[in-house]
Amino acid sequence: MIEVNELTKRYRKVNAVNGLTFTVRPGQVTGFLGPNGAGKSTTLRMLLGLNEPTSGTATIDGRPFRDRPRGLRHVGALLDAHDVHGGRSATAHLSALARSNGIGRSRVHEVLAEVGLTEVARRRIGGFSLGMRQRLGIATALLGDPPVLIFDEPINGLDPEGVRWVRGLFRRLAAEGRTVFVSSHLMSEMEATADQLIVIGRGELIAAESLAQFAARSTQQSVTVRTPDGTRLTDLLTTEGARVLPDDDGSFTVTDMTAARIGELAFHHRVMVQELTTHTASLEKAFMELTADSVEYLAGDRR
Template sequence: MIEARGLTKRYGPKTAVDGISFTVQPGQVTGFLGPNGAGKSTTMRMIMGLDRPTAGSVTVNGQPYAAHRSPLTEVGALLDAKAVHTGRSAYNHLLAMAATHNIPKTRVQEVIEMTGLQSVAKKRVGGFSLGMGQRLGIASALLGDPKTLILDEPVNGLDPEGVLWVRNLARYLASEGRTVFLSSHLMSEVALTADHIIVIGKGRIIANAPVKDIVDGGAQHTVRVRTPQATQLAELLTRDGATVTSDEPSLLQITGVEAPGIGELAAASGIVLHELTPVTSTLEEAYMLLTADSVEYQTESATQHVGHGVDSPADAPISEGAKR
């Protein structure tokens, strides 16, 4: 379990984390979301004792991280997969970590096999791809068979098979009663992996609830209807207080009335329906609504630049991904 109470971190005049309190429960996967600069990494660093809070406190399994006599068996963390001696092999890196806690060599071999590193275990880490570096970071986190896992962007650089593996691993570890706390910018993946979500924006908690509650809270309960009598149906629905929009002549997007009500109204009016589909909201949509006022770095849509003075690719704005 992770418990934060009034956790605050200031860097000079800037407040990175502003008095946040939350509990990460064992037995479930908790996603930690927020825009760049929201305070996610700072919070994770304070949990791991890498940054000292300006105020407040945070404990892992009942104690501050630094107070644990055997931290690797209490908490496993992936915060920076590149924080590895590039001249060492993956095996020797894990072996050196194991030696600090009297962890047997057999466990080193176990986590190498668990993370799919067998073929590269004796190779220097400096030659690893981003995905292999992530796998080594996860192997390091698992080495002490800890009660709590803290994973910052664990699927970064992984191929689809690797992403699925991390998802299944996180859920399996939680099913064993462990605490799993992970951050990711991939909303679709968090929606599939996490049971509970904490959203932070500008250093403050703006949501802390089960995934379903957050998604339902951001939903507009839209129903998509396709009918050759779209105009007639739209008039009837608008008269009943629904909001109707349309992108094409036979297609309606309706809010304010549930699908059964629309179907009953159409049947009573002799209107033929070719489609009647409730549109499910996504975690990404709910997240965007929640963090709309918390995004520090705003960007413009790429379509805004098309045909507006951008003469060549060299003149086009560079995306954040391209910079990296």
């Protein structure tokens, strides 16, 4: 379990992280979201003891990570796939980490096979593509078979097969009862992978809830309506305050009115309705709405 309590990191007069409190529980994949500059990387670095908090605490299974002498047995992390010695081979890199953490050499070969790097294990890392480096970073996180895993933008550079593999890996790790914490800016990945979300903006907590609860925060819900009497129904709905937009397939998208109310009006005025489908809000829409005031840099910003 990961516990962050009133965590603050101040650089001169700027609070990169400001009084952040949240819990990441085992047995599920928890996504960590926020606009650029929100403080995600700073938070992860404080969790792993790489940055010292100005105040507050960040603990993993009740203890600061830096208090664990053989850290890879307790926490596995991928923060930067480029942060490796390019002159070493994948095998040498993992073997050195295994020795320093009291991990058997056989485990090196196991994780290389798991991430699909067995055939290139003796090649220099400097010649690896970004996707191969990401796989090596994931292998490093898995090396100590830890109960807690932290990943920062883990699918950068992966091809579609690699993305599918990572999704399955995270699900399996969570199903084994591990704590899986994944930072990403890709909403599609969070929708496909995460069970819970931690969302921050300008270093402060915006939401800590399930994926479905967060997506439901969006006010931009719509209803698809299909009818043979589109003109009449459009007039009825717009008179009642709804927005009605025609779609290319002959249906209509209705906003500012529920499907139940549309059905009531159609029934009352004897208008045939062939389809009435409510579309739940997307994660991306909810994220854009709720973090709008926390975006540090806006395209076209003239402030």
